[in-house]
Amino acid sequence: MDQVREGMSPYYKCSWVPEKCNIFVWRSRLDRIPTRQALARRNIHIVSVDCVFCGETAESVDHLFTACEKSMRAWNRFCAWANIPHILAFSFGDLVDHYKSCPGNKDYKEVIKGLIVVACWCIWKARNAKFFSSMESSWGEIFREIRTLGFFWLKNRSKHCNIEWIEWCKSPLYMF
Template identity: 30%
Template sequence: MLQLKDQLHNFLRCSIGDGNTALFWYDYWTELGPLYLLFGTTGPRSLRIPLRATVSQSVSNGHWNLPPARSDFAETLQIILSTMPVPRSDNNDDVYLWRNHSGGFGPSFSSRVTWERLRVVNHVVPWHSVVWFKEEIPRCSFISWTAFLGRLPTRDRLLSWGLSVPPGCALCSSADESISHLFFICPVAVATWNCFCGRYLASRPSSLNDVVLLCQQLTGTHSARARVVLKLLNQVIIYILWRERNNRIFMGIASTQETIFRKVDRAMRDRLLSLSRPSASSHSPSLLELYLWFLSPYS
């Protein structure tokens, strides 16, 4: 908790008005920072100011009311206070100021600016646009994101944690289960992807990296919209296969290959039907029409 408070002090300052809101010991209202960090637990006794006191409680008859300095810290504080206006009851309220984009402080809070300053900035991963895009299905994009991070609890990962689980793929039992196998190499995954090989997808991807490359390589008329369909298709297939895997392990229920295809197809159609169509003047096909082209063979 103390560490969290210390982080907050890097983003929050208090401009003193009447002194009735700002806390003498805890708020960052002088250039010394929160005074409790400077004086420690003996501060309230040495300065004769209660621990929960407001800044106005350190003022008497229009002047700062502190005892004679008995330490270097107390002397420094009194010097700083001598340069500051004394809180008055007829002043405006105290104002809390937040760190802004320029590094200074202002009265408005921005969650974006605060987040950008708090977070550890890493390099942008090449697959971010394949996972996060406005047409996504949130439950599918979450599983896809976890797969790209390598965090799905597949059996190879569970074994690496020392858990006693069978290593075989729950869909085919012909190889050890991993992310690449489960979603791209397993015969069930291969058959599912092959159902969507056609005009836009000449051959199925063999890994998550292949999906990223295919999205980058889609060119020609309507390529941007076809890219949306491919990204959505990748997420839906991963999601449906992951659910099928869990159903077989935990519920003992197995779907046929035809049923798996129909689940993917239904999810794709439902999502694409919910998206707005292009304007009539653009003569562009809808995302659903592009999806149907994915299903059609080369002419």
């Protein structure tokens, strides 16, 4: 019961990402997305519960976003690009709360929070492309999608409308 209460803690959404991404992160935090493990738990017949990306262990929310090798490579590149501390997350909640440990003001943290949401969304999209269409995405492709969607959404959905693509590609937090 304590885990349920902990998972029910309010998730403060990011204002500049689409609502579907905020809802996705909220549902993921509650372990309410259709990972292979969750499908099997609901008695839905699937061939395997192993991770779509690595095939090494059961595909759970925590594994898919914090332990899978493909996700870890994307997160490592993400942290280097954003110049933020390396993400050491043991659960999905740890991952989405990582922005809290980053130095910087409220606006800086809001951008990092949003980029983490965007990254989770891109990892999930790549997982679904592989699961449903056998389309393989490299960690580099996932990272490029994070960078592209992050730029597009931040520029068009926030007060940071003057950001420049060239500078963004070097560091997304150059404006701080």
